[in-house]
Amino acid sequence: MNDQSLAPHESMExxxxxxxxxxxxxxxxxxxxxxxxxxxxxxxxxxVEQSTQAIAGLQAVYAKAPFQAPVPPNRPTPILN
Incomplete structure (x- = not known):
């Protein structure tokens, strides 16, 4: 992917x-x-580990979006260990 920003519909998707x-x-x-x-x-x-990596990758691409909404932290509080 090049360094151009994303189109609005791509950002929403x-x-x-x-x-x-x-x-x-x-x-x-x-x-x-x-x-x-x-x-x-x-x-x-x-x-969980693969999803965490995928979210990190998507967040890197999301930084190129022309508009952004805050992304919540991706670390839910564990119930049991």
Whole structure:
């Protein structure tokens, strides 16, 4: 991708992707506290790590948007460790 800014419709779509990915991250993190199977818990932890990386990448692209809305922190408070 070049250094040009994003078009308004691209910015809105990117914002929607950020919202969706943040919601998925929160759901995976929340569900980890309800799961007792260790393999499933490990898979969910992997999803949390990959989602965190994806959100960081999307935020870097979002910085090129001509208008921005604040992005909430992507670290939900853990319920159980």
């Amino acid at each position: 990117l914002h929607e992707m950020l919202n969706f990915k943040t919601l998925c991250l929160a759901k995976s993190k929340l569900m980890q506290g309800l799961v007792f199977d260790q393999e499933l818990k490990a898979l969910m932890q992997k999803d």
